[in-house]
Amino acid sequence: QLQLQESGPGLVKPSETLSLTCTVSGGSISSTTYSWGWIRQPPGKGLEWIGSIFYSGSTYYSPPLKSRVTMSVDTSKNQFSLKVSSVTAADTAVYYCAKIPSGRFMDVWGKGTTVTVSS
């Protein structure tokens, strides 16, 4: 059974770069039919799609975040990663990684990791 697990620092200082990794287990990240994505949820608010990446490295980002987001994939480690630069308090959220079949919907989710932006 495919499982995803987010990891990374829980506290990031304002103006710095947030970095998270999602480890995929129980299956291969190298599929032409899936993309892998990041979704976040600020405290008390709704879900926000951040972006998606295929194992080939093709990326697709949410327009409002595009200038600050970078995603990458490491097929040798079965992992994909997220970087958000120049963070502010508004980037404080629970960050989820997910599997996205054909780029259309999220069918497997990680448990989420909380990231707080604070000095």
Add this chain to the structure above:
Amino acid sequence: QSALTQPRSVSGSPGQSVTISCTGTSSDVGGYDYVSWYQQHPDKAPKLMMSDVSKRPSGVPDRFSGSKSGDTASLTISGLQAEDEADYYCYSYAGSYTLVFGGGTKLTVL
């Protein structure tokens, strides 16, 4: 600000039916049959309840159904149960492997 519009809250008594709407535009909901719905209980990860407008993943009760008309998609829950109380989010494919989201609806089972 969410791209898709959902009611902030809906409610119903056990055994009743409720419908949650999700309104977008011809660039997202109206343009593709790729609307999905997610259930989220407090402090839990979201769970896929419906994909491609009306496809129920394995394990999701058939009390849940999805539909779409024009730029509005809907999730209907019949035979409400206490465990259905949760937040529900809609998402739509918007072209070029991008996704747009709704603001979420809180379902209260009275």
